[in-house]
Amino acid sequence: MTATATTRPVLINGTWRDADVASTFQATDPNSNTKLEAEFPVSSWKDCDEALDAAADAARQLRKLPAAKIAEFLERYADRIDDAKDALVEAAFSETGLGKSPRLADVELPRTSNQLRAAAAACRTGNWCMPTIDTKAGIRSMYEQLGPVCVFGPNNFPFAFGSVSGGDFAAAIAAGNPVIGKANSSHPETTRLFAEQAIEALKETGLPLATVQLIYRTSHADGEKLVSDHRVGATGYTGSRGAGLTLKAAADKAGKPIYLELSSVNPVVITPGALAERFDDIVGEFATSVLMGTGQFCTNPGLVLLVKDANSEKFVSEVAEKFSSSAAGTLLSPAVAKSLSSSVTKLTEFGAKVVTGGGEPESGRCAYSNTLLTASAQDFLSNPEGFQTEAFGNASLIVTADSVKQLCEVIANLEGNLTGCIYSAASGDEDTYDSVAFELTPKVGRILNDKMPTGVAVSAAMNHGGPYPATGHPGFTAVGVPGSLLRFAKLTSFDNVRASRLPVVLQDKNPTGETWRLVDGTWTTSDLG
């Protein structure tokens, strides 16, 4: 099958060309729940195979380039993204329904370009490589390029987690790897516009043109083949648990690292003391956190744990009031609306009660009522797996326990999550905090105090990760430098390697004068000797 004249081209080996088309698809404008005009190709294996060959070749070329060249590309690309803001925002609004401003134009876009710049800075200094020197043993080690990285971006951050613009992309490139981006099917045009900027930036900075490639969709079988291909170094995937676990099984079998960000209900514990002390503030913070972006954040607080008292009941009713009096935002796609509705139905079948919201998705646009559900801890404990069904979107479940002890029992039955929050009183709550934190911390990647989990700072100390099934590995973060880069790297020791043959970052002279290196147990920016 060949592409029709209106089918968008793929970007393979530096050229925008017609895809080898298995079929085509169109994205939906969730604002009107109607199909958008542009047709996108579902690529056959031939496209993947050519992209893999080109990426393998680009990887070889990238290994010969100084890190500063890669940094230049990331910076130039960042500037181009800033310049192309209007078109990107327009496309993303049509494809995702996310607010143009502030969300897309003033929050997500600058975050995206700044993330690329942060990755560039790490690349430039080589700090992310963790250069380690043992002068006595004559051994030096560092993290370095792993090989071509496949990036499967999610639906909910068309810019900041985009397949050819987001965190995984920036990390993979900064670690010296070419990227094969698999666009999220709900915003292919947005992704294409990014790739247009990327290829121009590659040309401007003299990098191999196959450093960034883009396909839009493949068959499931080809997706599995892609992540397990011998030419691939690793894969970054953010999305649904089902598809993610299928890819994981394929990659695991081939011994290829795959970093997954799957699902998370992000438990929020609010102690009776905290509710008594800051009731209104907490109601407000929680409702804002759930409804912001129509609840479509990886770290959306989908599960609240309370201890039963007068305030806990009042909390439910006041949150319900906030939910019902707020307009329901637009959801990313018909699939998201359908999945949200289906998750709410499942939760009620397990025994959760709908306090407000529920029902069927709207028809004129992709939307669903702001939904609050409740259950007792006893209910939860009778079916922990069921009650942890993720309701991705503007919905949350409040579980009320009879005691702190029972609340801890609920926590002990939680799966791995990205985040866990504990709200407690300014004083007098330390015993409760200790009990709760002791159970909750091992279950989550990030533990927060008195703060909702939405909002993931790009910080060296950030862990946007967590134990399975929140992610595929408890030791890695998808956000923050250098952590996010280390996923796409191999560790290499240079044992008795002659001085002139060492990578620049491991030579006696500190390559930048400001690169941190662990020399004989001491972190230093000095030259050796």
Added chain:
Amino acid sequence: MTATATTRPVLINGTWRDADVASTFQATDPNSNTKLEAEFPVSSWKDCDEALDAAADAARQLRKLPAAKIAEFLERYADRIDDAKDALVEAAFSETGLGKSPRLADVELPRTSNQLRAAAAACRTGNWCMPTIDTKAGIRSMYEQLGPVCVFGPNNFPFAFGSVSGGDFAAAIAAGNPVIGKANSSHPETTRLFAEQAIEALKETGLPLATVQLIYRTSHADGEKLVSDHRVGATGYTGSRGAGLTLKAAADKAGKPIYLELSSVNPVVITPGALAERFDDIVGEFATSVLMGTGQFCTNPGLVLLVKDANSEKFVSEVAEKFSSSAAGTLLSPAVAKSLSSSVTKLTEFGAKVVTGGGEPESGRCAYSNTLLTASAQDFLSNPEGFQTEAFGNASLIVTADSVKQLCEVIANLEGNLTGCIYSAASGDEDTYDSVAFELTPKVGRILNDKMPTGVAVSAAMNHGGPYPATGHPGFTAVGVPGSLLRFAKLTSFDNVRASRLPVVLQDKNPTGETWRLVDGTWTTSDLG
């Protein structure tokens, strides 16, 4: 089925008790190829289940203890190992045939106790946790306990990689995790003697007694169940590829990290220039490296790559002379002898020629002739997988290429390996080196110059790891601190967590005055603010 009076007890939850026995087994003395008297239990799932419960409980207790307590245990255990040297050496000699001195008593034993002390030091300072502080964002992160770790030790290092004494054990404990040791079936008594010292050291230092537990063997199905159990944090496995990949499949499916050290042929490239310059030295170094310890090292040089010239042919004949004139050492077990013989047969079936050695294993003891095989690069390239069959033991394959270009083609067809060595001339070989190193480095965890790969220093800059299938993940090392500890840890961010609730290592005051922490991009041992 219950244990007989002579069946050795398992160590579960602090008590030496009769195993819940599915069957029993005996180890073999490879020096005489006869069964040793002691019977060891094959535990049923009941033993595993109880060990897991006890380990989960121990993990909770360990989280409440200061790191210094864990360090004390490691140090006390190290001292006890030194004191118990004679009995350990005696048992290991009977079970493995490895030389009593220097190998067991003077090399492996001090390495083992010093490895425990190095892990203790990292634990004491908290340096392994990579404490990271972002004062502006109010986020602090560190690596911390992951949960109970199962350790499956290999046959070839009864001390330094032993299930309850070796590198994985030391790393898991120092990272705050209890260990369930699964003894290697070829040296169960040696492992039991270590566990006897461990439990006494636990008692002396007041750690939870289930911090170290020991079973000897399980069914394959129970092994898979063990590594994928919800109570397990991770698994460390060193051994055969077949068994390792079976465990990996089970652990992967459950989302449980498993660190594997499988097989490796450790390619050694010797340039024509190097041979011309240091012919005798290189012959000597190579023969010593292959025959030392009867070649039973993970990093044994099993594949030599040469370029055809007069010296390459002479190299083959002189190495063959060394091999045939040296007495064949004792192998670890009948299984190792059988597997070595079978691998040599396979290689010859693929087209390799036996220059010296080959044939059947000896019968009076576990041994096999020192074996040298040769093949052309053309042969190799016709069946790269076959020619990479690992012949674990005192055997090696020399592959001769027609040119550096063809040699590089061979390298491009290699699987992941632990090490790769390049011998080159003092000068004039840089172009050849560059071509070879460019191909070889991405394939190996450690690249060496002018040095054989046997000998794995315990260094912060060591990578005893490598791309799949040498190991299960290209980013981790099994030897060296802090790298080896990071495998058994989860990353946790503390976001807006109140100062008094932070782990000691993340508080404003540097807990030891010498703990390295990354504060706002600068590595420092200072207090904050």
